[in-house]
Amino acid sequence: MIKLGVNIDHIATIRQARKEKIPSVTDAALVCEKAGADSITVHLREDRRHIQDFDIYQIRNSIKTKLNLEMSINEDIVKIALDVKPDFVCIVPEKRQELTTEGGLDVKNNKEVIENVVMRLKKAGIIVSLFIEPDMEQVMACKEVGGHTVELHTGKYAKLFRENGVDSIEFKAEMDKVLEASKEAVKSDLLLNAGHGLDYDNVGQICKVVGMNEFNIGFSIIAKSIFTGLEKAVRSMKELIK
Ligand code: PXP
Numbered sequence: 001m002i003k004l005g006v007n008i009d010h011i012a013t014i015r016q017a018r019k020e021k022i023p024s025v026t027d028a029a030l031v032c033e034k035a036g037a038d039s040i041t042v043h044l045r046e047d048r049r050h051i052q053d054f055d056i057y058q059i060r061n062s063i064k065t066k067l068n069l070e071m072s073i074n075e076d077i078v079k080i081a082l083d084v085k086p087d088f089v090c091i092v093p094e095k096r097q098e099l100t101t102e103g104g105l106d107v108k109n110n111k112e113v114i115e116n117v118v119m120r121l122k123k124a125g126i127i128v129s130l131f132i133e134p135d136m137e138q139v140m141a142c143k144e145v146g147g148h149t150v151e152l153h154t155g156k157y158a159k160l161f162r163e164n165g166v167d168s169i170e171f172k173a174e175m176d177k178v179l180e181a182s183k184e185a186v187k188s189d190l191l192l193n194a195g196h197g198l199d200y201d202n203v204g205q206i207c208k209v210v211g212m213n214e215f216n217i218g219f220s221i222i223a224k225s226i227f228t229g230l231e232k233a234v235r236s237m238k239e240l241i242k
Contacts, residue, residue, distance in 0.1 A: 002207060002241050003038035005068050005195075006234055007218025012042075012050035025051070026058045028230060033065050035234035039088065041216050043070035043101075044077055046094060056084050068216065070101075070131070073117045082124050089121050090129040090151055090193075090216070101196065104133035104153040107141040115145040122146060129193060134174070134181040142190060149191035151216065152181055154206065158197025166205060178209060186211035200224070203240055215241065 011028040015021070029040045040063050042051045060067055066087035071077045072094035081089050091114065093105050107114055107130055114130070121128050129149035132138040134157075142150045157178060160171040178194075185192045194206060195216030203215065217237060225233040 002212050003214035004238055004241055005039040005041045005214055005216040006032040006037040006221055007041040007216055009043050009050045009218055010222040016050055025055045026062050029059050029063050031230045032234050033063055035231040036238045037234055039066035039068045041068040041070060046072060046074050060084050078117055085124055085126060088127045088129055090131055092131040104131055107132060107138055107145060111141060111145050118146045134177040136180055136184045139181050139184040143188040149193055150185050151193040151195055152178060153196050154194050154198055155196040158202055161202040182209045182211055207241060
């Protein structure tokens with residue numbers, strides 16, 4: 001069965017709006033676990049717009065499932081990761097002005113610098129994932145730099161699903177890319193994850209991809225939780241993935 005990692009960054013977004021102690025990000029992680037989340041994902045951004053350093057330590061010490069830390073290759077952040085030792089790290093590109101992670105990592109053209117970070121994290125016993133566009137050559141580059149896992153960026157998939165529909169040429173072309181990249185990942189013995197923009201409507205299609213290990217989903221679950229509560233929002237997503 002495909003696993004579900006729940007990204008709880010936006011619980012912290014609400015807290016940081018007032019810089020108060022509520023809502024507790026760690027409590028949210030525990031609710032997600034209770035509802036069946038297989039891992040808890042947080043993105044420690046360089047500008048600390050939502051998740052703060054102490055959140056990661058608190059979550060690490062509280063949850064029983066896996067902690068997945070999304071991060072750039074910024075040296076200060078790498079040092080924090082080596083100290084916290086999350087179960088998984090997902091390396092993502094990061095631009096200060098973006099609203100969210102806009103594209104995948106260009107592993108192919110930055111092999112040396114990425115390989116260096118991958119090796120340091122692996123040495124600390126961390127399973128390393130690389131967040132890339134669904135592109136065969138990027139998958140091959142992930143293998144070359146020693147990654148364990150690829151996470152395919154489904155932002156374009158989600159946008160085309162919403163705007164053009166599943167029967168559109170554009171959506172089908174993107175789906176073909178996802179399938180091709182997925183096949184390459186499985187063939188290369190890489191674990192296959194996907195995330196970004198996945199929601200209650202579009203997750204069904206991507207569930208059909210052979211070899212999928214885990215989805216990382218944040219925004220749609222947290223948005224739904226405003227109306228249903230977090231536990232129910234996570235359970236509904238788990239049901240759909242099943
Ligand atoms: N995976 C990665 C690598 C991400 O950067 C994000 C966004 O932080 C997600 C998954 C989750 O995306 P969304 O919040 O759109 O579900």
